[in-house]
Amino acid sequence: MKTLLTSPAETPTPEAISETDFFENVPPGQAKEVTLLQVDQGGLQNAYATWGPKDLRLYCTSEQCAGYRFFQHVGECQYRKKGLTTMFATFRCRNCNNHRKQYAISVRPTTDDKVEMFKYGELPQFGPPNPxxxxxxxxxxxxxxxxxxxxxxxxxxxxxxxxxxxxxxxxxxxxxxxxxxxxxxxxxxxxxxxxxxxxxxxxxxxxxxxxxxxxxxxxxxxxxxxxxxxxxxxxxxxxxxxxxxxxxxxxxxxxxxxxxxxxxxxxxxxxxxxxxxxxxxxxxxxxxx
CATH class of the missing domain: 1.20.120 (Four Helix Bundle (Hemerythrin (Met), subunit A))
Incomplete structure (x- = not known):
């Protein structure tokens, strides 16, 4: 008898997305496999990996900018090589050097350069600006x-x-x-x-x-x-x-x-x-x- 259920082997595995795609385009409440760049594993004795997020292109609401600008990550992100790590990732506008965008995320490593990333929320809120x-x-x-x-x-x-x-x-x-x-x-x-x-x-x-x-x-x-x-x-x-x-x-x-x-x-x-x-x-x- 034929089954209508798809076996796990037949289910395609979603491709990992870039970290910039995750931050810029994925709405809160979703998990994605993400390929990270600029990751320092810190050697075998180090339980944490250090990750330096790439610049994002976001809308800056400051009077000086009032448009899309590049935002640079502020500080340093570390996550456990095993298990789940929750963190805040903050980015600052490179143009006015004032307006900030903050994300609440969790990171769970799957390989050396890939993680399962979940976005809890972001401030200012996700989506195009309200004119x-x-x-x-x-x-x-x-x-x-x-x-x-x-x-x-x-x-x-x-x-x-x-x-x-x-x-x-x-x-x-x-x-x-x-x-x-x-x-x-x-x-x-x-x-x-x-x-x-x-x-x-x-x-x-x-x-x-x-x-x-x-x-x-x-x-x-x-x-x-x-x-x-x-x-x-x-x-x-x-x-x-x-x-x-x-x-x-x-x-x-x-x-x-x-x-x-x-x-x-x-x-x-x-x-x-x-x-x-x-x-x-x-x-x-x-x-x-």
């Missing part, structure tokens, strides 16, 4: 947005999707209101401005979207598509997605599109302000002649 412009737009739903980010970072698709859907639906009028400000700033067609004003008053997302018949200013389109339509398409899937993984993909897509829309709105207003300022300066120069 200040997006948090400002969230208003009363800021906490819900941050909870959605935590769910997304931990791979909890249903939770992340539910929080992001709540944020977008409850902040619909504010999002459309910000788009309206951009349209007015750019002197968009009166028909479009009227569409946006009507859409802002609608309570339901679908009806609000139907109100916008004249599209959006081209500068706000994402890869040629209306971002509101993209958000509505993702939200329409609901929690009936086939799996938690599918919900996670939708949740991530909602966040990425929403973030890009906010960035494009900020860029549109900034460019218009810079253009107006440039025109005024040139007019002043011309008036002096």
């Amino acid at each position: 200040s412009k997006v948090l400002s737009l969230m208003g009363a739903e800021r906490d819900a947005y941050l909870k959605g980010r935590r769910c997304e970072n931990q791979g909890l698709g249903v939770g992340a999707f539910a929080y992001y859907r709540r944020v977008v639906e409850n902040q619909k009028s504010k999002i459309i209101g910000e788009i309206l400000k951009v349209a007015e700033k750019l002197d968009a067609a009166p028909e479009l401005i009227e569409d946006l004003r009507a859409a802002k008053q609608e309570t339901r997302f679908t009806e609000a979207l139907n109100r916008i018949k004249h599209g959006l200013p081209p500068i706000l389109l994402i890869d040629g598509h209306n971002p509101l339509t993209l958000l509505h398409s993702a939200l329409s899937e609901g929690l009936h997605a086939t799996s938690d993984e599918a919900c996670l993909e939708l949740a991530t897509s909602i966040r990425v599109v929403l973030t890009e829309l906010v960035e494009r709105m900020a860029t549109a207003v900034k460019e218009e302000a810079e253009l107006t300022s440039a025109v005024q300066r040139l007019l002043k120069v011309g008036g002096k002649r």
Whole structure:
């Protein structure tokens, strides 16, 4: 009789990942086999091995940096050659020499240069940074947005999707209101401005979207598509997605599109302000002649 179970011999062994991949990309609560570099075994009589972690490329939130920079490990890491060792690993930004990232991990050696590493947590929290412009737009739903980010970072698709859907639906009028400000700033067609004003008053997302018949200013389109339509398409899937993984993909897509829309709105207003300022300066120069 055939068995449906896979024997241990048939189960593929996951490949070890690099230490930088573990710190930068693996969320807390996961264990991975990791290949370490710069390990000093310290001789046969030494019960500990000394490990010097490589630089990481992380986001630095300091005002001086406000972007991705290289972080250097601070201090020295030692782990037992046999058994489990728990430790903190701290990295400091090489650029501002101030901002730090700290990890709580455990290390269990498997070979001389490989260990099973578990990540308990990290501070600041795992995942891409939360842009200040997006948090400002969230208003009363800021906490819900941050909870959605935590769910997304931990791979909890249903939770992340539910929080992001709540944020977008409850902040619909504010999002459309910000788009309206951009349209007015750019002197968009009166028909479009009227569409946006009507859409802002609608309570339901679908009806609000139907109100916008004249599209959006081209500068706000994402890869040629209306971002509101993209958000509505993702939200329409609901929690009936086939799996938690599918919900996670939708949740991530909602966040990425929403973030890009906010960035494009900020860029549109900034460019218009810079253009107006440039025109005024040139007019002043011309008036002096």
